[in-house]
Amino acid sequence: MTPEATSALALSLRVACLATLLNAVFGIPLAYVLARRRFRGQTLVDLLVTLPLVLPPTVTGYYLIVLLGRRGWLGSPLYAATGWTVAFTWYAAVIAATVMALPLLVRTARAAIESVDRDLERAAYTLGRPEWRTALEVTLPLARNGILAGLVLAFARALGEFGATLMLAGNIPGKTATVPLAIYSAVQTGETGDALLLVGLLTALSCVVLVVAGRLGARAA
Amino acid sequence: MARLDVSIVKRLPGFTLDARWEARENVVALFAPSGAGKTLTLQCLAGLLRPDDGRIVVDDRVFFDARAGVDLSSQSRRIGYVFQGYALFPHLTVADNVGFGLRNRSRAERHARTGAIIARLGLSGLEGRYPRELSGGQRQRVALGRALAIDPALLLLDEPLSALDLPTRATLRDELRSTLLQCGVPAVLVTHDFAEAYRLGDRIVVYEAGRVIQSAPRSELLWQPASEAVARIMGIRNILHGTVIKASPDRIQLRWRGLTMEAVNSPTQAYLPSSEAPIAFFIRPEYVRLIRKDRGAPDPGHHMNLMSGRVVAEADFGTTVALMIRLDEPGEPAQGEYDLEVEVPRLVYEILEIDRDRHWQLSIHRGSIQVLPA
Numbered sequence: 001m002t003p004e005a006t007s008a009l010a011l012s013l014r015v016a017c018l019a020t021l022l023n024a025v026f027g028i029p030l031a032y033v034l035a036r037r038r039f040r041g042q043t044l045v046d047l048l049v050t051l052p053l054v055l056p057p058t059v060t061g062y063y064l065i066v067l068l069g070r071r072g073w074l075g076s077p078l079y080a081a082t083g084w085t086v087a088f089t090w091y092a093a094v095i096a097a098t099v100m101a102l103p104l105l106v107r108t109a110r111a112a113i114e115s116v117d118r119d120l121e122r123a124a125y126t127l128g129r130p131e132w133r134t135a136l137e138v139t140l141p142l143a144r145n146g147i148l149a150g151l152v153l154a155f156a157r158a159l160g161e162f163g164a165t166l167m168l169a170g171n172i173p174g175k176t177a178t179v180p181l182a183i184y185s186a187v188q189t190g191e192t193g194d195a196l197l198l199v200g201l202l203t204a205l206s207c208v209v210l211v212v213a214g215r216l217g218a219r220a221a
Numbered sequence: 222m223a224r225l226d227v228s229i230v231k232r233l234p235g236f237t238l239d240a241r242w243e244a245r246e247n248v249v250a251l252f253a254p255s256g257a258g259k260t261l262t263l264q265c266l267a268g269l270l271r272p273d274d275g276r277i278v279v280d281d282r283v284f285f286d287a288r289a290g291v292d293l294s295s296q297s298r299r300i301g302y303v304f305q306g307y308a309l310f311p312h313l314t315v316a317d318n319v320g321f322g323l324r325n326r327s328r329a330e331r332h333a334r335t336g337a338i339i340a341r342l343g344l345s346g347l348e349g350r351y352p353r354e355l356s357g358g359q360r361q362r363v364a365l366g367r368a369l370a371i372d373p374a375l376l377l378l379d380e381p382l383s384a385l386d387l388p389t390r391a392t393l394r395d396e397l398r399s400t401l402l403q404c405g406v407p408a409v410l411v412t413h414d415f416a417e418a419y420r421l422g423d424r425i426v427v428y429e430a431g432r433v434i435q436s437a438p439r440s441e442l443l444w445q446p447a448s449e450a451v452a453r454i455m456g457i458r459n460i461l462h463g464t465v466i467k468a469s470p471d472r473i474q475l476r477w478r479g480l481t482m483e484a485v486n487s488p489t490q491a492y493l494p495s496s497e498a499p500i501a502f503f504i505r506p507e508y509v510r511l512i513r514k515d516r517g518a519p520d521p522g523h524h525m526n527l528m529s530g531r532v533v534a535e536a537d538f539g540t541t542v543a544l545m546i547r548l549d550e551p552g553e554p555a556q557g558e559y560d561l562e563v564e565v566p567r568l569v570y571e572i573l574e575i576d577r578d579r580h581w582q583l584s585i586h587r588g589s590i591q592v593l594p595a
Contacts, residue, residue: 119308125295127322
């Protein structure tokens, strides 16, 4: 394996792991709130979270540039204050992967949470548990398999992210070139060996992920 | 003695609950067919659903008062709620389910209390089992134990027996009755089975389409349904319509199917309809007497409300037989093919050879004809 391929693989794993972690931190509470609360603007939040699932990844990436780029809504004040921008760093790859994976986790986790019998939560309330404790002790443990399946899918999605990453993080070998980007470069420059190796690796990994997610999903149902 | 004052108004899309009742009895049964708002009432009592208006007082604690802006949370009401289907935590053992509400007690105290409850409900040896490994009856006991463990101010039971098969049901019903008596906690239970309401409730509150149509001690309800609607919901048979001849505070004379009949007026309701007014009444099938043909002519002083008719159909219930009788009077029968349903014990059916002898004289004591105020 060439050094480029090795570093792409290491970077991809790091990005996917971090993106999955961020998904867990933000996505699970979001899924809970969407499943169990009714609030103003709920449809909008639902729409925003789901959009990356249907938009071309380059469009999602474009929005991320508008938001976080050096001249972006959030990016420009940050650049003015610190002289640093997230664009074209490996953090950008993490952000892109997180946003692209979020709908998969939120949708799967939400369905799992919604399938938990509400009487169980009501029982916990009458037995003295506040809502947040009930969520931690009853709802989320019972939705565990669905949530884990969602996290596995999110990991897979993060690992394979291409379009949004290319837009926000670029394709800098050794810095932001994840496996999918490295495959693209390798094919472009005719390094068929590297491309083949990475394609095989990614395919195998995706198969494992699908099998695991399927098992978890079946147990959740 | 318990004190329960309940007044709840809750408007939902397509359904309005507007229920008011009071009870001083220990066990109150809310009785109605499904979809009448009984479970909603329990949810309001438990603080799981906020009424739009009303007031809920349990003993001396105000749980909810719309005008005073009082609304205690579910967590602080100390309600033991036995859900329909029990809602046991499937990921926790029997012991952890029972001890779930004792979190803020010390470990030792929690252990002792859980153990005592488990022993009292006959669940010893099952502490480590999960709900899916229990029988229906055991699940019901765990749910009851979990609710009783917190030493509740009020116990709510939503169709506590409907998830059980028939033989278990009768046993558990009597067991539940003695547990309720023993623990002395005021309880409100919901059921669509009148026998269950009667067996378990000291007071029965009858719901129809979100409203209370009668609230009475159980024996009063059995003998004096407040209206035809209550009688129908209770599943009372032989609900008939006639015309008033004359009403006094203790007797009502009425005309039905060309016959003049005499009924006792309801002592608590002293219902005085004007003459020629339509009137609804019912005759319990097991209170109609067949007059034996081997005992000579009927004595008019002994037998009241005499009539005669023919058995046109019968239904065999094993220990009793229901006879559908069409009166000899001309005109349309009151209930489709027949006028009266009469229930006789099988022994009587056999002694009188009713299978062979189809024409009978009947008598109904005036105390067995109950009028239903309009």
